[in-house]
Amino acid sequence: MLDKSPKPARSWISFPAQVTACFLLLLVCILVSAAMGSMRIPIKDVATAMAALIFDNQSLLAGLDPSVYAVVVDVRLPRILTSAWVGGALAVSGAVFQGILRNPLADPYTLGVSAGAGFGASLALILGLSFGGVWSISIFAFIGALTSLFVVMRLSASGGGYSSSNLVLSGIIVAAILSAGISFLKHLADERVSVIIFWLMGSFASKTGTDVALTLGFGITGTAACIIFGRDLNCMALGERSASSLGVDTGKVTLILLITASLMTAICVAVSGIIGFVGLLVPHILRPITGPDNRKLIPASFLVGAILLLGADTLTRAVLPSEVPIGVLTALIGGPFFCWIFRKRLMGDNGHGL
């Protein structure tokens, strides 16, 4: 193409190279994180233990302290992998919420979706509905997430679009009501209250292979579904009328993607409690690098979300002198970042957006 204008700043390395780099970085993070903790394990031994697990070959473990394999495979890996997949799923749902609502401030946390899932899950915990283990909590979380998303969208809808201020305000209103609801549930819970409190603050401690499988399964399936509709989502950045005139069935795409993103959020909340700001932060960091094309942004968000939340969880697990709940840590880091975005948009050229 005859094109004299300079290339956009973001294309300094190609997208396949970016994804490969992120993937390798994630693998390195998993290895390093598994080596860190109260018991220090050489990276070489971690790699050997993982190889034995992956290739199902116990003979590789010859000459290795048996406790190393137990610590790496049974204790650390489930926690590490769960935190990575939860980070990835939250980042993808953030990117999808932002794309559908055409609003860079949207994420499961600011939209009250996390609070809805939290309320639903607390309800399941207090009613003692543990018949299906993490599954029953997941279902309640999903119903709570969808209901609160629906209420927030009904509250903020005005003339076909969702303005930033309306969405964020509605999200705050709904989250405030829900947090009162959660307090009420805690009040009812009596001696079981500590279960809810610890779970709500978010934690990856004592995760099992089931949690890993659940988060990976829903994370990968959900992400794939979102990528399939990536080009439609791109067109929707032009507004609903333009997207429809380009042949996008906006109603169908919106419904499918909102349900997918809410389901991913609900699974994450059910497994690890409310972890905020990952969904807001990650797409923001990535958009200047990958560009806003959702077919690139969504897979990259999954990988970078995984790296970031794994990093944060490793920080609280193995670096900090005592363990800070992961939800508290991400809010402490992400909150100021949210303020910065908010301020930048307020000062920016499109001040009408807020």
Next chain:
Amino acid sequence: MACKLSNVCASRGSKTVLFDINLNVAPNAFYGILGQNGSGKTTLIDILCGLLKPDSGTITIADKPASSYSRRELAQKISLVPQDYGISFPFTVKEIVMMGRHPHMDRFSTPQAQDLDKVNMAMTETDTLGFANRFITDLSGGERQRVVFARALAQDAPFMLLDEPTASLDVRHALRLMSGVDERVSKKGCTAMVVLQDVNLAARYCKNLIFLKHGRIIAHGPAEDVLVPDVLKDVFDIDAQVRFEPELGVLQVIFK
């Protein structure tokens, strides 16, 4: 491509804005839609491209009822240049124009040579190649409007709907856009329908004019028949004189 509206009524929310519209859109013709603000021009466009369902009446597109088309099939036949062109994320101009190929590309396919050609042609025609790699969010209103027009050209549909496409363009680009549409009509057999505020720009290019008032068609037909002081008085409540410009062979309006 022919298109026919019979007894169409439509509403926005609870308010009825179009009443009993009967319109035969002939293939290979260039229509201008004129009328005061709020007279139903945009609603008529929305009805034609299937964004709004009529309350009653029937719409036929290429001899088939409009409701029998999927969104994608409609997008292959009808392109739209909307009035609002706010774009939320920093896509490059080239990416935006490429979105015009969306209804022609399979879900997982990458742009083919034909798609790239159409995009390149659309950008050349609209004078937007010079900022192909700039972010849409960094452009001025007029530049953005040209990019949106380029996207509609890349969509390459036989029926083009344009809703005030020249609103923020300078005179040169406004004329260029109108003659670009005119060329598609006269040389490529397209049908075009343009909503305009500028009566003289409409008179200069559109062979057929449609006047709307309070949601009804007041006058409709070849410009030389309907562009008369009485109609302008009725539609806009203004006093005007209509003159024939022999050099261009068109009518022009002088406002008193």
